Every structure is written in structure tokens, then in C-alpha cells.
Amino acid sequence: MHTVEIVLLVLLLGAVTGIAARYLRAIPLPLIQIGLGALLSWPQDGLHIAFDPELFLALFIPPLLFADGWRIPKRDFFALQAPILRLALGLVLFTVLGLGTLIHWIIPGIPLGVAFALAAVVSPTDAVAVSAITRNLGMPARTMHMLQGESLLNDASGLVALKFAVAVTLTGTFSWTAAAQEFLWLALGGLGVGVLLGKGFAVARETVTRRVGDVAATQMVLLMVLLPFAAYLLSEYIGVSGILAAVAAGFTTSYADLRRSSFITERIQSEGVWTVMETAFNGAAFLLLGLQLPSILGRTLEAAGGQWWLPIGQALAISGGLLGLRWIWLSLGVRSSLWRVHERGHMPERPSPLLTLAATLAGIRGAVTLAGALSVPLLMSDGTLFPARDQLIYLATGTILCTLVIGSIGLPLALRRLPPAGEPLSAREDREARLAACRAVIEFLARPPPDAPAGDPAWRVQHQEAAGLLTQDYRKRIDMLDAPKVAQTPEAQAESAAVAYQRRQRYLLEMELRLDSLRIERETLYAERQAHRINDDTLRALVAELDLSEVSLRKRLVVARRALGLPVDEPGH
Known part of the structure; x- marks a missing residue:
């Protein structure tokens, strides 16, 4: 099979498995994709793809790491920099020395x-x-950001450790x-290039x-x-870490985006393109991993002879030690x-054994x-x-499978037992930001218009009427978002809460009716x-205008349903 056909087939299967995962919610998508890849390549005349590590790293990993560096909250990353660095550097060295000794024993x-x-190969998380x-397991937000930061940075330390372990062997x-x-040359050089x-x-x-302006949005x-x-x-050509360069480039681009609030078209297109790329490349990475499994397992079991249980036990022991x-x-x-991060208020959840x-269970290894x-x-x-x-x-492949399966089974059980954290920090910040934006608009509408035509009372009346309608809409949003004021007596407090x-x-x-109205408008336009x-x-x-209005309205509908304690089914989840 030609390379082009293989790439198209892998992308197709990635999309199909993504749809299948909607119906198999108990099984994580990566396991579905690995299993499908293994089934496709298991028969003698099945799909066999030569896995080129350099090509894989150059084609699939940079955009995924760039997107992670672009999306990760920078405030939380720097607030958690101490535990992240201890995991990305200290844990890798601890794992190489401790696990290497255990493997040899x-x-x-x-x-x-x-x-x-x-x-060294299994030390960095993926x-x-x-x-x-x-994703969607209920991991506390700051802990999730710490794990993401660790996995973005520990590749460099793991690959350096691998390079020197191989050099010692040679x-x-x-x-x-x-x-x-x-290590300093690889890490600092890669970060600098990025x-x-x-x-x-x-x-x-x-x-x-x-x-x-936004005319060049598509090209940008x-x-x-x-x-x-x-x-x-460029980093690999110079001899520094290309992985850290991709992460640093995503970080830097994200900071630059903070000053581009007016470029709406570019922002919408970027979000859509990166969502598609992440979905496609994630699926391709796990499918390619699955396609390698039968040949790797076959060679190992053949070498083990009748003692097929021995390599399986070794993989389980190494995964447990890891x-x-x-x-x-x-x-x-x-x-x-x-604990120090928690005491400073940067991490709401208290460190606990659970x-x-x-x-620990989230220390999953992957295609890297x-x-x-x-x-x-x-x-x-x-x-x-x-x-x-x-x-x-x-053994590296067995470790990947073991950590994926253990994490898929153990993480939901562990997270289910965590004490409720109340309103998530992200939800509270979302609500407070929406309130601040609404109050700023109301304050703006209350000011006299600076460009009012002189001697035109009709224009002023029209402006006041329009401003009044808009103010009413924004006050409705504030009523939805703002908590009811605490009254003096329990009866008055209950009455205030009931009115709110x-x-x-x-x-x-009203928002559900508006959503239905947008649907009717769209159907009418297609009929026209x-x-x-x-x-x-x-x-x-015309449909693009309606689509943008519906996206905004659906987001507000999610916030409204949360405020009423109703179930939420967000688009795309």
C-alpha cells in the first residue's frame, strides 16, 4: 500500500473511531484506536506499516505539542512551576536510576x-x-494543568537520558x-528556537x-x-530539542494572541483548524501504535517459546515499578x-493521598x-x-498498554472518591468575567453618546430607546449570573432566592425560544x-451570521442551565 493511501486510511479510521467512542463511553478513545490498529494488522496479510521513529516524531508530535502549549493556561503553568519542574526533571532522573536498577534485577x-x-524510554509521560x-473524567483543573505541564517538558529530559544510556552501552x-x-544545550536551545x-x-x-486587517486571516x-x-x-537540524521548540512556539504564539482581540475571523478559523488537526493527529498516533503491536508481540512470544507468560509478567512488573x-x-x-502552592491560593484542592x-495513575505513556x-x-x-x-x-510497548489500561480503569474510580470541590475555579472565573463584561456594557450605555448630532432630538430619543433595550438584555444576563443577595431573615432570603x-x-x-427562532431562520434561508x-x-x-449567533447563544444557554442546576450537554462533548 502506498504512503498516501496509508495516511488517508489512518485519518479515516481516526474519524470513525471518534464517532464509535460516542457510543462506547466506557472505553477511552485511545484504547479503541489501539485495539482497531492491532486488529487491522494481526492477520498475515493485514495492514503492515513500517514505523519510522524520526518521521513519526516530525509529522505527528510537533502540531500536537504546539496545540497543547498554545492552549494550556499560562497563569496556572507558572503558578505550578515548582511541582512541574520537580516532575519533569527530578522524577525522570529518579525513574531512570530506580527503574533501571529494578529492570536489571x-x-x-x-x-x-x-x-x-x-x-529512560518509559520515564516521560505522553x-x-x-x-x-x-479528558472529561473530572480531574481537578490545577492538577490537570500540572500533569499537562509535566508531559510537555519531560520529553527533553527523558530523551537526553536515553541518549546517554545508549552511549554508555555503546x-x-x-x-x-x-x-x-x-541537557542544557538541548533544553535551552530548543526553548530558544521556539x-x-x-x-x-x-x-x-x-x-x-x-x-x-482580517482579509489575510486564512493565510495567517x-x-x-x-x-x-x-x-x-530547525531545532533538530541545529541539534537541540525539537519537542521543546514546538511547545515554546505554542506558548509564545498564545501570548501574542492576547493582543489580537479584534481579529475575529482569524480566531474562529484558528480554533476550528486546530480542533480538526488535534483530532486527526491524535487518532493517527494511537492507530499507528496499535498497528505495531502484533508484530512486536509476535516476535517476543516466539522468542519466549513455551514460556509465554514470562514476558507478560515482566511487562506487568516494570509497569508496577514505574x-x-x-x-x-x-x-x-x-x-x-x-502544599506551598495550595497555601498561596494557586491550587484549590488540598494535597491528599487520594x-x-x-x-500517579495519570502517568500514562504513549506513542512517544x-x-x-x-x-x-x-x-x-x-x-x-x-x-x-x-x-x-x-517491554516499552507493554508499559504503554499497561499504563493506558490501568489509567483508564483506575482514574475514574479514584476521581469518583475525591471530595466535592464545590464550584470549580474555572466556572467561578467564567461567571465573574461575564458579570464584569455585562456591567461594563451597562456603564457604557448609560453615558451620553460622544458623537450625538447637534440639534437632533429625534436621534437622541432613538438612541435612548435602543440603549434601554440593550440595557434590559444585559440586566437579564446579570440576573442569571449573579447570586441572590443575602437577606436579613431566612424567610426573606428564601423569597429572594425563589424570585431569582x-x-x-x-x-x-427566552434563550431556548431564540435558539428555535434561529433554526427557523436557517431553514427558511435554505428553502429560499x-x-x-x-x-x-x-x-x-447569511447562514454564517446565524451560525455565529447560535454558537454564542448555546454558550450562554450552557451557563444558564448550570445556574439552574439542570443537566448540560455541551456541543462537542
């Missing part, structure tokens, strides 16, 4: 250098897998000084759009899609910094681990085979086009 046939290489598994020598210098490219793109975009979005590939390839070391580090090495268990294992060289310096390479690849609830119900009914009374351009322009 469990499987004496694996040389110590290869054992450290395997430990940003794609962590986001895919923990040469038999190791230098802590050389390792530290190499920041420079991100700032360069931001300056160029600002220069262009200052002249032509296309250039931003290519930006993570440019950052990754999660055990992660729990120890979270309990001893990170807990104190989490939260530590949830963060497989790519790292497959990047181990085939031959030694003297031309002999690299020792235990096939076993290393199998009725006002919210009326506003909810089918009757050839308007052309396609007119139809698209």
Missing part, C-alpha cells in the same frame, strides 16, 4: 546500560495520551558533566494584519499551522511544593515512548547486534435557496 539478561535505556485519557563510559551540558520563531511569526503577522492560520513543523525541523516510583516521588518529592493516587524505543540503534560500534533491543521494544430562580427560568426559556430566490454566496453569508 528482574531480568539479569538485560545489561545495566540497556536497562537504563529502557527506563502529553497526547494524558490529555486523551483524563562505549562503556559516562560523564555527569557531559550529560548536564548536553521562542524566537514564535516571536518572529507574531511580529510578521502583526505587520501584515495592521495593513490588510495556514502559516501558524506550519509553525510547529518549522520549529521542530507507577510505584511515581507514587513515591509525588508523595515525598512534590508534596511539599504542592489526589496523589490519581496523579514507542518512538523512543524504536530509535535505539540496531548495531553496536563493533557491528554486533545491540543487546536485548527487541526485548526493550516489547423564576427570573432565571424565564431567561432560560432551493427555490432559487437567492444564490449560494448570499446563503453562505
Whole structure:
């Protein structure tokens, strides 16, 4: 099968599995995609794809990491920088030393250098897998941001550790000084390239759009899609971390976007394009992982002979050791910094054994681990085979599957037992921001118009009438969002709450009627086009206006239903 056909088939299967996951909510989407990939490649004449680690890392990982760096809340990231760095750097070193020793003890046939290489391969969590598994499970927001920050940064430390473990195996020598210098060069160089490219793109975009406005929105979005590939390839060419370069470019671009509030078309297009790309590339990564499983398992079981249970037990033991070391580090090495973050008010949830268990189970490995294992060289310096390479690849793959399954089963159970945290911080900030925006508009409408025509009382009356209607609408929004005022007596407080609830119900009914009205408008416009009374351009322009209005209205409807304690079914979830 040609490469083009394979890419199209993988994208098609990614879309199909995404739809299937809507009906199989008990099974996480990554497991469905891995299982389907394994089924497709299991038969002798099934779909077999040669997995090129360098091509995989260059094609799939940069846009996904760029999008994660672009979306992750920067305020929370810097507020949690101490625990994130302890996980991204300290935990990787702790895992390499501890797990490498454990692997060599469990499987004496694996040389110590290869054992450290395997430990380095499985030490970094995978940003794609962590986001895919923990999404919509109710993980506390700040803990989720800490896990995302860890997975964005620990690839560099894990890959450096892998590089030096392989070098020790090939040469038999190791230098802590050389390792530290190499890590600093890879990490700081990658971050520097990403920041420079991100700032360069931001300056160029600002220069262009200052002249032509939103007319060039499509071209700017296309250039931003290519930006993570440019950052990754340039960094790899220089010899620094392309993964960190893609993350840094996403960070920098996100900061630049904060000054672009007026470019609506570009913002809508960017959101849509990145949503499609994340869905497609996430699916492709897990499907490709599944496609490799049968051949890797087949070679390992064949080498094991009649002792098929031995490699399975080894994979389970290594996965258990990996999660055990992660729990120890979270309990001893990170807990104190989490308490300090909590005491400063940056983390509402209190560090607890149950939260530590949830963060441990969320240490999921993914396709980056497989790519790292497959990047181990085939031959030694003297031309002999690299020792235990096939076993290393199998054990890395087994660890990926074990952490995915354990996380998929254990995380919902652990999160269900966490104490209720009350109103989520993100929901409270959302409500307060909406209230501030509504009050600012009301204050603006109450001011006399600066551009009122002199000597035209009719215009002033019309302006006051329009401002009054708008003010009434914004006051309805405030009634929906604002908590009822605390009254002096319980009876008066109950009466005030009942009145507020009725006002919210009326506003909810009004928005549902508006939503139905938009649907009627849209159906009428399509009927007009089918009757050839308007052309396609007119139809698209008018429907685009209705679509934007409906998106805004649906968001407000979600907030209104939450305020009334009604079930919410958000679009896209």
C-alpha cells in the first residue's frame, strides 16, 4: 500500500473511531484506536506499516505539542512551576536510576546500560495520551494543568537520558558533566528556537494584519499551522530539542494572541483548524501504535517459546515499578511544593493521598515512548547486534498498554472518591468575567453618546430607546449570573432566592425560544435557496451570521442551565 493511501486510511479510521467512542463511553478513545490498529494488522496479510521513529516524531508530535502549549493556561503553568519542574526533571532522573536498577534485577539478561535505556524510554509521560485519557473524567483543573505541564517538558529530559544510556552501552563510559551540558544545550536551545520563531511569526503577522486587517486571516492560520513543523525541523537540524521548540512556539504564539482581540475571523478559523488537526493527529498516533503491536508481540512470544507468560509478567512488573516510583516521588518529592502552592491560593484542592493516587495513575505513556524505543540503534560500534533491543521494544510497548489500561480503569474510580470541590475555579472565573463584561456594557450605555448630532432630538430619543433595550438584555444576563443577595431573615432570603430562580427560568426559556427562532431562520434561508430566490454566496453569508449567533447563544444557554442546576450537554462533548 502506498504512503498516501496509508495516511488517508489512518485519518479515516481516526474519524470513525471518534464517532464509535460516542457510543462506547466506557472505553477511552485511545484504547479503541489501539485495539482497531492491532486488529487491522494481526492477520498475515493485514495492514503492515513500517514505523519510522524520526518521521513519526516530525509529522505527528510537533502540531500536537504546539496545540497543547498554545492552549494550556499560562497563569496556572507558572503558578505550578515548582511541582512541574520537580516532575519533569527530578522524577525522570529518579525513574531512570530506580527503574533501571529494578529492570536489571528482574531480568539479569538485560545489561545495566540497556536497562537504563529502557527506563529512560518509559520515564516521560505522553502529553497526547494524558490529555486523551483524563479528558472529561473530572480531574481537578490545577492538577490537570500540572500533569499537562509535566508531559510537555519531560520529553527533553527523558530523551537526553536515553541518549546517554545508549552511549554508555555503546562505549562503556559516562560523564555527569557531559550529560548536564548536553541537557542544557538541548533544553535551552530548543526553548530558544521556539521562542524566537514564535516571536518572529507574531511580529510578521502583526505587520501584515495592521495593513490588510482580517482579509489575510486564512493565510495567517495556514502559516501558524506550519509553525510547529518549522520549529521542530530547525531545532533538530541545529541539534537541540525539537519537542521543546514546538511547545515554546505554542506558548509564545498564545501570548501574542492576547493582543489580537479584534481579529475575529482569524480566531474562529484558528480554533476550528486546530480542533480538526488535534483530532486527526491524535487518532493517527494511537492507530499507528496499535498497528505495531502484533508484530512486536509476535516476535517476543516466539522468542519466549513455551514460556509465554514470562514476558507478560515482566511487562506487568516494570509497569508496577514505574507507577510505584511515581507514587513515591509525588508523595515525598512534590508534596511539599504542592502544599506551598495550595497555601498561596494557586491550587484549590488540598494535597491528599487520594489526589496523589490519581496523579500517579495519570502517568500514562504513549506513542512517544514507542518512538523512543524504536530509535535505539540496531548495531553496536563493533557491528554486533545491540543487546536485548527487541526485548526493550516489547517491554516499552507493554508499559504503554499497561499504563493506558490501568489509567483508564483506575482514574475514574479514584476521581469518583475525591471530595466535592464545590464550584470549580474555572466556572467561578467564567461567571465573574461575564458579570464584569455585562456591567461594563451597562456603564457604557448609560453615558451620553460622544458623537450625538447637534440639534437632533429625534436621534437622541432613538438612541435612548435602543440603549434601554440593550440595557434590559444585559440586566437579564446579570440576573442569571449573579447570586441572590443575602437577606436579613431566612424567610426573606428564601423569597429572594425563589424570585431569582423564576427570573432565571424565564431567561432560560427566552434563550431556548431564540435558539428555535434561529433554526427557523436557517431553514427558511435554505428553502429560499432551493427555490432559487437567492444564490449560494448570499446563503453562505447569511447562514454564517446565524451560525455565529447560535454558537454564542448555546454558550450562554450552557451557563444558564448550570445556574439552574439542570443537566448540560455541551456541543462537542
